[in-house]
Amino acid sequence: MPRKNTLVLIAILLTFALALLVVLPIDEGLLGKKGVLLGLDLQGGIHLVYKADLSSVEKGDTAEIMDGAVAIIANRINPLGVTEPVISKLGEDRIVVELPGLNITDVQKERLGRTALLEFGELATEDEEARWENELGRWKPATGTIDGEEKPLTSSYFRENTFVAPDPQGGVQLNFEWDEEGSQLSEQITSRMIGERLGIFEGDEPLLGEDGLPIAPRVQAVITTSGQITGLSFNEAAELSKQLNLGRLPVSLEVIYEQTISPVLGADFVNLSIKAGVIGIVLVMLFMSLYYRLPGLVASLSLIFYGVLVLALFKMLPVTLTLAGIGGFVLSIGMAVDANVLIFERMKEELRAGRTLGAAIEAGFSRAWTAIKDSNITTFIVCGILYWVGSSIVAGAPVMGFALTLFIGVAVSMFTAILVTRTLLRLFVGTRLAQRTKLFSPYLGRN
Numbered sequence: 001m002p003r004k005n006t007l008v009l010i011a012i013l014l015t016f017a018l019a020l021l022v023v024l025p026i027d028e029g030l031l032g033k034k035g036v037l038l039g040l041d042l043q044g045g046i047h048l049v050y051k052a053d054l055s056s057v058e059k060g061d062t063a064e065i066m067d068g069a070v071a072i073i074a075n076r077i078n079p080l081g082v083t084e085p086v087i088s089k090l091g092e093d094r095i096v097v098e099l100p101g102l103n104i105t106d107v108q109k110e111r112l113g114r115t116a117l118l119e120f121g122e123l124a125t126e127d128e129e130a131r132w133e134n135e136l137g138r139w140k141p142a143t144g145t146i147d148g149e150e151k152p153l154t155s156s157y158f159r160e161n162t163f164v165a166p167d168p169q170g171g172v173q174l175n176f177e178w179d180e181e182g183s184q185l186s187e188q189i190t191s192r193m194i195g196e197r198l199g200i201f202e203g204d205e206p207l208l209g210e211d212g213l214p215i216a217p218r219v220q221a222v223i224t225t226s227g228q229i230t231g232l233s234f235n236e237a238a239e240l241s242k243q244l245n246l247g248r249l250p251v252s253l254e255v256i257y258e259q260t261i262s263p264v265l266g267a268d269f270v271n272l273s274i275k276a277g278v279i280g281i282v283l284v285m286l287f288m289s290l291y292y293r294l295p296g297l298v299a300s301l302s303l304i305f306y307g308v309l310v311l312a313l314f315k316m317l318p319v320t321l322t323l324a325g326i327g328g329f330v331l332s333i334g335m336a337v338d339a340n341v342l343i344f345e346r347m348k349e350e351l352r353a354g355r356t357l358g359a360a361i362e363a364g365f366s367r368a369w370t371a372i373k374d375s376n377i378t379t380f381i382v383c384g385i386l387y388w389v390g391s392s393i394v395a396g397a398p399v400m401g402f403a404l405t406l407f408i409g410v411a412v413s414m415f416t417a418i419l420v421t422r423t424l425l426r427l428f429v430g431t432r433l434a435q436r437t438k439l440f441s442p443y444l445g446r447n
Contacts, residue, residue, distance in 0.1 A: 005426045012420055016305050019312035038100065038321055045100040049257035052093045057251065062092060065251055070095055086320060090391060095253065098320075118155035118207065120189070121199035132199065134206050134214050139199045144185035153189055157182025162241045164234065171210075173228040174237045183224050190223045200229065203252065210236070277330065281307065284337055292344050294439040298424045299340040299417075306336050306416040310409055319408070325401035332409020335379070339417035342368040358429040365422050372417065376410050383407040 050073075057065050066089050073095065074087050086098035121139035124130040130138035141152040159177045167173040178186050190198070197216040200207040206214035209231035217230065232240070285303060288296035310329065314321065321329075347364030355363065383403045390399030 005423055008419070008423050009427075012305070012423060016308060019308045022312040022315055023308055042322065043100050045098060045260075047257075047259040048097040048099075048255055049090065050095045050097065050253040051256045052095065052251045052253055054093050054251060066093070066095070069251060069253065073097060094256075117202070119201045120153040121201055122189070122193060123197060123199075132201055132204070132206065134199075136197065136199070136214055136216050139201070142189045142193070142198065144188035146181055146184055151181075151185060153182070153185045157185065160245045162245055164237045164241050167228070167230050169230075171230060172232060172234045172237050173230045174232060174241055175226065175228050177226040178224070186227070187222055187224045190219050190221070193219045194221070195219065207232075209233075277333075280330070281333065284333070288337065288340070292340075294428070295340075295344050295347065295421075295425060299337070299344075299421055301424060302340070302416045302420040303333070303336060305420050306412055307333070309416070310412050313408055313412070314405075319404060320401065321405075322398055322401045324398035325405040328402040328405035329409050332406055332413055335376075335410055336413030336417060338375075339368075339372045339413060340421060342371055343417065343421070358426075361422065361425050361429065365418065369418065372414065376414055379410050380407060383410070 052066060052069060054062055054065070070087055070089060077087065077097070077099070086096070086100075088096050090096045120142045121132055122142045123136075124138045124140040128140055130140055132139040143150050143152050145151070155176070157179050159179055162174060162176045164172055165175055196219060198219055199214065199216045206216075207229075209215045210233040211231075215229065215231045229237075281303060285300035288299050288303075290296070292299065310332070313319070319325065343364050346368045347360045350360035350363045351357070383406050386403035387400050387407075390403060
């Protein structure tokens, strides 16, 4: 056996061993940190789509703004206890959030999309334009001046170390600390507002206390480095503190699509899929071995390698398996066998022409490669189109899952058909079995 083929065989065996360590056990894996991820249609959960208001964002900054929003939403979801949330951009201004196996309240859904930006206001006179209005009066943003520029006072100047503590009256207070610019603005504003109310707003609405009334404490002294917000309920203060510390969204988000999915398929379907997959692979391997004889047996071994490697990639990337994704994986198994069929048919023609086994193997692979390459490239193009279409529609996750699993499966099938099957067949060149050409030709009955 040539030295090059030996090295390739060793590399294939090492790859197979590492892939097995990733795949087994299927729900954990030694090298893979996670088990196989199941989509919403298999374990249930919530599918949300948020639309970002990019009206005030410059065109070239939208991608960076959306990436920041995705990261902050991920931080906000982690405390909810979701094992494997899926958070991704959809098009230019939408974010898809999938929370498998979880039910959350309407308040939590709304909080995920909050900007978490508190704005401070002062009462406006009759001649001044007001931004907010409530039962306490008309309000304008409280502003100060830094380096000749007028700036509003907001929680964007908070350090990310807010915390909740008891207040002297037995309630709770949200403690915060200003950064350097915030300290300057706060000192200027509170110096001129002693004895007056300082309104606190979140978006277009006033921040409400436990009694349901707007929070607008009177300024008792000049505030420079830190301050407190009182009147909140403990839960409201704790949630607000958490969001302020996790960062504020750069743009406002609105829920435009929501779907709660029950696990109609669930674990029973997963088990049935595994059984069906095993039965299908065994039947394909049996057919290949009986019809194509020794090459069919080799192709069956390559198919085992293919299945283990694809599952390992699913766990390592990771790929979230849905019903559509499983369909893409099963379809790619058929395409993996199809490549071997093309190769073996070319080998048959070469053996009939009187070539030796070694020459027939090399000629069969080289001449079948053009057809295999063209068919797989067209499949890759279709997968790309499907993925793009799925990423552009609100409920496109199943389409994207099908495209992704099919793409990975076809790519790995090319590798196993061309490299693994070829390497294993070369092992027979120069052996006694090579003299028995019938073992390498399809079964044709008595003829």
